Amino acid sequence: MTPDSLQSIADGIAGEVDRFETEYGMDLGVVVTVDEQAGTVTARGDGLRTWGPQQVLVGALTRARLRHDVYMQSATIVVYPSTDEPGPAVAPTPKLGRDAALAQLRRDLVDNGTAPEARHRGPADGGNIPLHQVLRPLIPGGNLTRGTIVAAPPRTGQGFAGEGAVSYLTLALVAGATAGGGYVGVVGYPNFGIAAASGLGANLSRIQMLDHPGDRWAEAVAVFADAVDLLLLHAPRRPTTSDLRRLTSRIRPSDRHRGCVLVVSSPWEEAHLTMRVRDPEWEGLGNGTGNLNGRHVTVSVTGRATRGRQRELELWLPAADGTIREYVPQEKRRRDRRPQLRIA
Incomplete structure (x- = not known):
């Protein structure tokens, strides 16, 4: 590969x-940097440890059919001369205005798979995000409006510490969104219940996860907000006041952003909707035997989308x-006739 070709890639x-x-x-x-002797181009920087910029850059290299290696530990991407059929190199970026540059970046996000392809699906047209059919009576219209922040209960713990699994109620929101054609991003849940989400009806192929965002979680959310x-x-x-202002801006629909629904499992003063689960009762235990196999709960929702009224199911x-x-009430009557667990 000639020095000019290497410089063009750089x-x-x-x-x-x-x-x-x-x-x-x-x-x-x-x-x-360009190494003419080795015939390689190297991109190195802490920003390449982050999922978003790394995927944008890797996507461009893949489309250009250039071989490359990604080293997360050293935040490095090394590009080698391609041994395949020659393809177009990464073209030098022309001097673009801000609007043209943003439009190009959005096309790149779609092309390299970090955003829903072409977005020709239901909620992707800029419409609302559907709820699971069982949850639809909780909110007028049965869907969530883009730009909405939903505070949902965590499965374990009440504060910011800990890495508890996502709650069943939150998984039901994921199931409704993906079944309706939407894409879901999951940030900060290393114990995300994939099997439970699938059981509730979620389409796992429409879920993208970032388990450990670290201190740059707000930046990760900003990247995901345009892709899901x-x-x-x-x-x-x-979150600080600055975090809240920035994230609220990113998820709200505008001329520059499609917007999304943000679901948080920690205290969030700016939440538009608050979902709670109370009175949980597990089923399955008989007269001293059996296994837990079902949970009866009451789900309540309050906030702007319910027009100030509390709705329960x-x-x-x-x-x-x-x-x-x-x-249903008939199930309650049958349950009351079952023999209760006795502790001897």
Whole structure:
């Protein structure tokens, strides 16, 4: 590969980095160097430890059919001369205005798979995010409006510390969004219940996860907000006023952003909706024998979308078969006739 070709690749990589920094207001600290003797181009910087910019850059290299290796430990991407059929190199970035640069970045996000492809699906047209059919009576219209912040209960713990699994109620929100054609991002849930989500009806192919965002969780949310329709967040600390202002701006629909629904499992003063689960009762134990196989709960929702009124539903969450369904009075009467557990 000639020095000019290497320099062309280096210029293109630098341009991709510039585009990302322009869109998200981030300083990635990436330095691009050319090694003519080895015939490689190297991009190195702490910003490449982050999922978003790394995927944008890798996507551009993949489309250009350039071989590359990613080293997370050293935050480095090394590009080698391709041994395949020659393809177009990463073109040098032309001098673009801000609007043109943002439009190009959005196209790149779609092309490299970090955003829903072409977004030709229900909620992707900019419409609302559907709820699971069982949860729809809780909110007028049965869906969530983009820009809404939902405070949902964590499965374990009440504060920011800890890494408890996501609650069944939150998994039901994921199931409704993905079944309706939406994409879901999951940030800060290393114990996300994949099997439980699938049992509730979630389409796992539409879920993208970032288990450990670290101190840059707010930046991760900003990246995901443009790529998904519903975003789950477990923040490692209480958000600052600056964090709240920035995140609220990112999820709200505008001329620049499609917007999404943000679901948080920690105290969030700016939440538009608050979902709670109370009076849990597990089923399955007989007269001293049996296994837990279903949970009866009451789910309540209050906030702007309910027009100031509290709405409640009695549900099996989960039911014995792992799904979610309505709890009917006839079941309560049958349950009351069962022999109760006796402790001798």
